[in-house]
Amino acid sequence: MDSGNKKIRFGAFIREISVKQNVVSFNDIILKTDVDQQGRPTVKATAKSRLRSLDIYRLLQPYIKVRFLEQVKAVMPLAIYLLLFQILVLHQEVSIPESIIMGLLAVIIGLMLFMEGLKRGLMPFGEVIGKTLPAKASLKLILLIVLLLGIGVTFAEPAIGALKTAGSIVLVEKAPYLYTLLNDWSTALVFAVGAGVGLAAVLGTIRLLYGWSLKPLIYCTLTPLIGLTWFMSLDPELSRILGLAWDCGAVTTGPVTVPLILALGIGIAATAGKGESPLAGFGIVTLASLFPIISVISLALFVASTTSPEAIIAAAQQAQQLTENSVNISWYNTSPWQEITAGFQAIVPLVAFLIIVLRVVLQDRLRHQGTIIYGIILCILGMIIFNIGLEHGLSRLGQDSGSLLPAAFISMSDMAASPFYSWSVGIFIALLFAWFLGFGATLAEPALNALGNTVQTLTNGAFEKKLLLYAVSIGVGCGIALGVAKIVFDLSLPWILISTYAFALILTRLSTEEFVNVAWDSAGVTTGPITVPLVLAMGLGLGNAVHAIEGFGVLALASIGPIISVLTTGLWIQWKIKRHHQIQPKKTANTQMETT
């Protein structure tokens, strides 16, 4: 392309002035292979090259940055929304306490470490076990392992720590059974939730194996559940536990439970030749959010049969006096140590169980053991940091905004100039606040995005991803607003639950299998490790501020909201398709008439 007359090639000139190049033959740096006595090639081990600190920085900087920003995106919008609301609407001069900022930072770092650890350390177990277990063990043994795994993953779920934190907010005099469940029986409570998840996983796996429809399972689970709820609502003491029991369903389905249980369930079904159905992954999540409610109610009934409210109050007061009198609380109950032991308690049993299953039942080993150990350490570390942040950051923030919220419509003693608005406007603002909190938090949930993609392919584009995202988010928003209304107006939770779930049952009866699967699962997907503690603490703070008996139940209503909204949307789409098909034949009939 040169037009000639040049003495020096431009390329040669550029080469002279630019980066100096050393030329080394590739042959000189490859590993030398020798042949040993049997004639097999052997590769000499290379000396580990020393990394410069610059290299380590260059490698780690993007690795950490991506994962850190991921969690910042999940936490910060909600935190900023809550703070802005306090400043702009409630005219609070919020001097953000440093402890909340540090707490939120701890939540971000903790979640970052935990999620990475989960991917590196726990998920490989789930994948290997899910793939090889069905081939090597009998169905009974498989189901037993699934059951135990359900309990294990519940203990490892980060949001479960929120329940324990919530226990410290409940007043013993107002709801003694609730208090004792969350404090004295807290391990049993988590165990009951875990047993529920385990049973749900077993049933979900059997369902996948035999290709059962989800509808009858929902009927069979919900009917006794509604019955139990009605029974509990008759006793004023017992009815105060209902909010907690129904909230537990939402707490269980988090980032540990869903992928691990699904990996196992789908793996088993795939080996049996039933995993090909596009609906394979669904259903387990639904059952895992319904069964724990039954098990927690059963636990509550058991507790109620062994102790009386008076005894609980007396014991609690005695314990309080004891802690006030004695200064030396045992060291493992003080702040950092408590979280550290909790972190180990959450992860170590699960890992031990997974290793036992792998080594004893499958007689298999995992490759890349170094990476797995690294992942497990990250999991424990992340859990500890997250729990610390949960207590000082998320729960505090939620509780603060919950307890400030009533200042919009009633006069509060410790806040001058409250109420800020007339009663009806204030209530409206409070409900709007709750609605947008649920709407925004759900729209930002990454798990929902994934569900949206699945649904779009599943329904051949009839149920658009965007439509599902908005249907679920609006459902959660309405649910949380209803929950806030329940606390403020002291509505009867059992009746709200019974009527909404009964309505959902009718809708389920009318809908097709695909939409039933999607709708009931969407409820479990939306409640992640950030939304759960925040909403739980907000409800409790609000409950205390308006002197309600207890502030649970908001999450339960946030779960039923999307079920109803998605089912309704599904019915609407079905109706649209049907009408479309009805018009089409008529048109063809008309054209036929014209031609004849």
Added chain:
Amino acid sequence: MSGNNITVLTDASLITCIVQRGTADDIVKAAQEAGAQGATIHYGQGNGMQEVLGILNVAIDMEKEIINIVVADDQADRIYERMFLAGKLDTPGMGIMYMTKLEKAATYIPPEILERLL
């Protein structure tokens, strides 16, 4: 001569650069600033430095981006260097790049340039 007429370009080289997912954009930008016309990016999986890096290996994404750029020989070395520096390929685990001589290439050439050259 028939109406079908194609112009073949000679003196062209192909630069291929394999880096971690998400880093290709910066490298392509550097290449374009150094005079590259366009770039193709496709995805792949792979690793190479596991033994050397040890536990730091977790920081390296197995998912890779593969950049293909066809360049004129005169600018090839300059672009090659810019891409190497932009991708920080002197860090272990960051990736690998190579350049191959192309026998021929063909694409759209603006008619006025074609007129001038032929």
